[in-house]
Amino acid sequence: MALRIAELETPEVLVDRDQLLRNLGRVQRIAAQHDVALRPHVKTHKCIEIARLQLEHGAVGLTASKVDEALVFIEQACGPSFTLAYPIVDPRKLQRAFASAGHQNVELRITVDSEAGIAAAEAAAKSCNKTVSAFVKIDVGLHRCGLVEDDPQVVRLVRLISSSSQLRFAGLLSHAGQAYTAPDIARIAEIAAEESAILQRVRSRLASAGFDVPEVSVGSTPTVLAGNSFEAVTEIRPGNYVFLDATAVRLGLASFEEVALSVVVTIISANSSYFIIDGGSKVLSSDLGAHGTGAGVGYGVALPIDVAGAEAAPLLVARLSEEHGFVERAGEDLAIGTKLRVIPNHACPVANLAERLTITSQGEMIDQWQVAARGKVR
């Protein structure tokens, strides 16, 4: 007999399979509607089974940040091609990636934003006797990695890549992660439009310098769900959309019912201000939201396990110790032993902290999937 959620030992990270499939379908439809390829980022789930579902739904390949994260999927022959959307500058890592991708016959595309990155890629490709496609990363406003649009280095890097016998220019790649700071959907749509406009200007500048831009790869869950500016874009790379989280709800991108990942916890104690739950920062992470953004209050919200989110008043997870969470009582009187479902601020680090995801359907556990690439941070 399948266990019901209420019967599980806690804390346990749950993924509602039916909602997961709806989330996959939602973004696959957006890709089809705008005629762009979908190459999801696996850093959100790090799970082979979910990557296979994404590919079955129509993803053209996968995206990863780190080499060792990608290798878990490449070695399981998960998808025909992979983009490393992260500037890797250590040739040993790239060598490892190129060798494994070659062995599995997987196309590997890399990302650079410096001459050092190009030199590392050339050295690694030469040692593996490979030709590798390289994207140049453009900073569209997050101000993390990438070159700003009018930096003369953009044309210089494309020229260097194009003149290398080991490298091929794949195109431009960007991530508008600043969308997580937007106050509302309208601002997210503007950020997506700004990203598209920046990339079109860079493409024109490169055309004037004699370079064709084969692909333009963008992607963040907010800009994919709320944006409608896909001019010049050939590919989207969202990650978080598979699960969504309290941040997506705060931004107006989803309702609590549309969040596929939650953590079932038990109230193990209580005081005059808080219910104390058995999930702390080692389960929920201390993340305030993607890129450290957030509402500035709390670490997620707690809902009853068997009441649809919209009907239940969410209780704030106000503080965390390592192994305890502090849930605001807000006038509620819940018994010790009551189970709650916490929707975390940021689903991606929560999956990375879990050994496995417990897959549920209609309130019952139906499977458990390993988080195969958890902790793969090199």
Ligand SMILES: Cc1ncc(COP(=O)(O)O)c(C=O)c1O
């Ligand atoms: C380079 C890059 N591409 C894509 C993504 C996916 O973004 P999201 O999780 O918002 O979908 C990220 C997330 O951090 C990223 O850093």
